[in-house]
Amino acid sequence: MSQTADMPLHPRPRLRRPRWSDLCGTWQFAYDDADAGLGERWHTRPERFDRAITVPFPPESELSGVDEKGFHPVVWYRREIEAEAAPGERLLLHFGAVDYLAMVWVNGDLVATHEGGHTPFSADITNSLVPGAKQVIVVRAEDQPLDATQPRGKQDWREQPHSIWYHRTTGIWQPVWLEPVPAEYVANVQLTPDLTRGMVGVEIQLGRRPVEPVDCRIELSLKGETLATQRLTLRSAQALTGIHVSGFEHGQDRGKLLWTPETPNLIDVTVTLLDGSGQSLDEVESYFGMRSSAAQERRFLLNDKPYFMRSVLEQGYWPQSHLAAPSPEALRREVELIKSLGFNAVRIHQKVEDPRFLYWCDVIGLMVWGEMANAYEFSPKAVDRFTREWLEAVERDRSHPCVVAWVPLNESWGVPDIALRPDQQAFATSLYHLTKALDPTRPVISNDGWEHTVSDILGIHDYALRGEHLVERYHTTHGVDRVQIGHGPQRRRLLLNPEDQRGQPIMLTEFGGVSFQPEKGQRWYGYATVANEEEYLDLLRQLFDAIHDSPELAGYCYTQLTDTLQERNGLLDENREPKLPVEVLREIIWRPSAAILTEHLDIARQKAFLASGFGPP
Numbered sequence: 001m002s003q004t005a006d007m008p009l010h011p012r013p014r015l016r017r018p019r020w021s022d023l024c025g026t027w028q029f030a031y032d033d034a035d036a037g038l039g040e041r042w043h044t045r046p047e048r049f050d051r052a053i054t055v056p057f058p059p060e061s062e063l064s065g066v067d068e069k070g071f072h073p074v075v076w077y078r079r080e081i082e083a084e085a086a087p088g089e090r091l092l093l094h095f096g097a098v099d100y101l102a103m104v105w106v107n108g109d110l111v112a113t114h115e116g117g118h119t120p121f122s123a124d125i126t127n128s129l130v131p132g133a134k135q136v137i138v139v140r141a142e143d144q145p146l147d148a149t150q151p152r153g154k155q156d157w158r159e160q161p162h163s164i165w166y167h168r169t170t171g172i173w174q175p176v177w178l179e180p181v182p183a184e185y186v187a188n189v190q191l192t193p194d195l196t197r198g199m200v201g202v203e204i205q206l207g208r209r210p211v212e213p214v215d216c217r218i219e220l221s222l223k224g225e226t227l228a229t230q231r232l233t234l235r236s237a238q239a240l241t242g243i244h245v246s247g248f249e250h251g252q253d254r255g256k257l258l259w260t261p262e263t264p265n266l267i268d269v270t271v272t273l274l275d276g277s278g279q280s281l282d283e284v285e286s287y288f289g290m291r292s293s294a295a296q297e298r299r300f301l302l303n304d305k306p307y308f309m310r311s312v313l314e315q316g317y318w319p320q321s322h323l324a325a326p327s328p329e330a331l332r333r334e335v336e337l338i339k340s341l342g343f344n345a346v347r348i349h350q351k352v353e354d355p356r357f358l359y360w361c362d363v364i365g366l367m368v369w370g371e372m373a374n375a376y377e378f379s380p381k382a383v384d385r386f387t388r389e390w391l392e393a394v395e396r397d398r399s400h401p402c403v404v405a406w407v408p409l410n411e412s413w414g415v416p417d418i419a420l421r422p423d424q425q426a427f428a429t430s431l432y433h434l435t436k437a438l439d440p441t442r443p444v445i446s447n448d449g450w451e452h453t454v455s456d457i458l459g460i461h462d463y464a465l466r467g468e469h470l471v472e473r474y475h476t477t478h479g480v481d482r483v484q485i486g487h488g489p490q491r492r493r494l495l496l497n498p499e500d501q502r503g504q505p506i507m508l509t510e511f512g513g514v515s516f517q518p519e520k521g522q523r524w525y526g527y528a529t530v531a532n533e534e535e536y537l538d539l540l541r542q543l544f545d546a547i548h549d550s551p552e553l554a555g556y557c558y559t560q561l562t563d564t565l566q567e568r569n570g571l572l573d574e575n576r577e578p579k580l581p582v583e584v585l586r587e588i589i590w591r592p593s594a595a596i597l598t599e600h601l602d603i604a605r606q607k608a609f610l611a612s613g614f615g616p617p
Contacts, residue, residue: 009328011096011175012120013359014399015189015286021083023137023176028078029053029066032140035074042076043105043138049078055176056096058169062320070159075171077139081178083129089180090126090207093137096174096354099323100150101142107135116389117143117151118352118373119396120174124207141171149382151389153350153373154315155323161565163525166315169323174354182282184210186271191288191399192441195303198248200288204271206237214281215274218243222257222267234273245290258303259289259401261344264365266401289362289401295443295456300505300554302367302404308593309367309555311345312338312571313510315564316353319574328356333576335360338561340582341571342590347509347557350374350410352393361402368402369557370394371448374413378424382414390431391438398439405442405457406435411449418451418496425496428453448509450492454500459509462489463527463559467542470511474550480506505554508547513559513569514539516579523566527559537580537588544588551594558589 010016028049030042042048057064059075085091095102099117103110107130112123129135144150145157145168156165190203202218213235220227220243227246232239245267247253259265266287273281291303299306314334318326325331331354338346345367352373361368372390375382390408397403408431409415415424432446432454443456452458460483464470473479473489484501488494495501513527514536530536547556562570571585572578578585 009356009359011094011177012355014355015186015284017179017181017284019180021178023079023081023178024055026052027055029059030076030078031059031072032074032076033072037074037076037140043110043140044108046078046136049076053077056172056174057321057324058099058171058173060167060170061322061324063324063326064321069167071145072170073144074140074142077137077141077172079137080134081137083135083178084131085126085129085180089182090124090185091129092122092179092181093125094120094122094175094177094179095139095172096120096176097352098139098141098172099143099169100152103140105136105138115385116392117169118153119389119392139172143168143170148377149375149379149385151373151375151386154317155373157376164567166317166565166567167322173322173324181207182273184208184214184273185282186273186284189269189271189284189286189399191269191286193288193290193292193401194242195248195290195292197242197244199242199244200267200290202241202243202269204234204239204241206234206273209237210234215278217270217272217274219270219272220245220267221270222265227267248290254290257290259291259362259365260302260307261339261365261367264363264401265289266362286399287362288399291401293367293404293442295505295554297503298505298552298554300443300457300507306554309345309507309557310343310589311347311367311369311509311555311557312341312343313349313557313560314338314346314353315349315560315562315567316351316357317562317564319565323351325354325357331357332360332364335364335366337572337576339364339366340586341578342586342588343558345369345404345555345557346561347371347407349560352396355396358397358400358402362400366402367404368400369405369407369445370397370403371407371410374410376414378415378417378421378427383427386414387431387434391434394435394438398442403442406439406444407448407459408432408435408444409447411461412447412451412492415447418447418453419493425453445509450488450490450494451496452494452500453496456504457554458484458494458504458506459557460488460494460506461510462508463511463513464489464543465528466539467546470508470543470546470550474506474508474547474552477552480552506552507554508556510557510559511547512540512543514543515563515569518568525567526569533580537584540580540585540588544591548591548593553593 029051030049059066060069102114104112106125106128109128114121155168185207187207188205192201219229269286272283294301347369418424428446435444445455448459449461515526517529518524562572563574
């Protein structure tokens with residue numbers, strides 16, 4: 001990757017140019033509890049902004065400098081900047097995420113509206129710039145805490161957090177930045193590896209249809225060595241091509257090119273638009289990983305080989321900044337912590353995570369289950385809102401090699417009567433097929449935990465209190481069949497359509513939740529509790545050993561990585577300090593699984609298998 005240690009990490013690392021301006025920092029701020037701002041034209045009235053806030057931290061958080069956690073459904077931001085577009089250039093204003101409804105003005109002009117609290121949007125603000133003056137950016141964000149049709153994830157609809165829900169994240173919570181681009185520019189690049197043909201599919205989206213055809217050069221390189229170069233002429237705003245990856249057709253060289261958590265090889269991509277004389281008009285840098293993910297014959301397959309998934313549930317929540325990371329460095333540290341514990345995967349829970357987190361998963365080597373923040377009501381409005389935002393999330397992240405599965409729904413949230421209502425079943429099934437239509441290369445789980453309609457992996461949530469309970473359910477084909485066909489550990493059916501049994505892998509996608517017994521008066525939520533570190537260690541060993549010894553399970557996801565407010569069941573506390581030494585946790589978490597080793601029967605082959613990169617990361 002051309003990103004170097006001394007460069008600030010681009011807010012969108014998968015598609016970057018060297019020229020960009022960070023607009024995070026101090027903005028003017030105002031609450032609009034009476035929702036009077038639109039009628040009173042606050043976007044033209046600087047005197048209405050009576051406070052300051054530090055962007056991109058939500059006003060409910062400490063790091064924002066506001067730190068007010070009550071209901072304030074409408075908030076406003078204002079900032080004056082010095083910016084201008086050079087002759088022949090356009091100036092783009094980017095927002096990583098604004099929760100939930102956003103309106104953006106520049107110098108009094110409405111330049112963008114966006115609905116969806118977890119997905120990005122941009123505006124070309126060139127025509128609204130005032131030469132020789134400071135430019136005024138105003139943002140209105142509306143986040144109704146009681147609106148259950150709004151995809152909200154773990155954000156509480158009560159004023160104070162309860163059960164497994166947390167403080168809200170309102171308004172701007174991911175980076176804001178400016179980016180100058182030429183009149184003809186690359187708006188997006190999607191990269192889809194195809195291992196069977198040794199090539200990568202390249203989709204290019206321009207900012208507009210070119211006035212005249214433009215040439216485009218695409219270069220693939222690995223560690224500075226060119227692998228392939230292709231040129232094509234673009235006559236419309238979209239183009240699709242395929243490029244063969246040099247060396248991949250030679251079987252012995254594939255290990256140098258394949259992406260896995262143990263060998264996270266990334267192939268750099270440079271896309272350059274050229275004028276008639278061959279001079280560069282625009283250039284963007286990206287990357288991809290040569291890897292495939294699939295599910296068949298009761299196994300999860302990475303690069304067409306069985307791979308046991310050791311995952312942990314990641315809420316992506318920090319006590320001082322909520323859904324926003326406290327710093328770019330914290331995102332890298334989070335990935336490093338997960339890897340250091342022995343996990344090879346992470347399930348982002350009820351959140352579309354910051355692209356910089358996914359970048360570090362790509363670079364460091366950590367598989368990701370991409371999940372959507374769910375709503376809590378089923379209605380035509382909820383269906384419309386959820387579907388549009390989910391498709392935006394998949395579109396944003398489908399070129400990240402770390403993402404190996406998609407999870408639109410969790411535990412029937414937003415479809416509470418799915419077991420009985422055909423319309424809610426149709427919604428879950430439609431999300432499965434819509435996701436496949438946009439990205440047919442990854443497994444999709446329609447409704448993780450229970451009540452699957454159509455899923456490529458059958459995820460089960462089972463908070464068994466003892467290891468022997470997991471042994472009884474998941475160590476024999478008979479036990480697993482009983483869970484699949486009957487009512488599972490949560491007294492809900494795992495499969496709503498028992499005929500949809502296609503040899504899908506079975507994974508325990510939530511288990512554990514072990515916490516220390518709460519002190520008297522302590523706000524607490526958890527599952528199994530223990531009195532001391534000795535009991536904690538013993539119960540963790542029981543649970544993990546029961547899973548590792550199962551020949552039926554293809555992977556797991558432990559609940560959870562960190563404590564989060566009153567949910568005190570993390571392996572780490574809320575400040576990311578481990579509750580047991582990292583080396584002790586690692587020894588429990590990482591060990592050969594029966595499900596994989598039974599396919600490598602003799603001892604010599606087992607040792608070679610472990611030495612090949614599937615051993616401890």
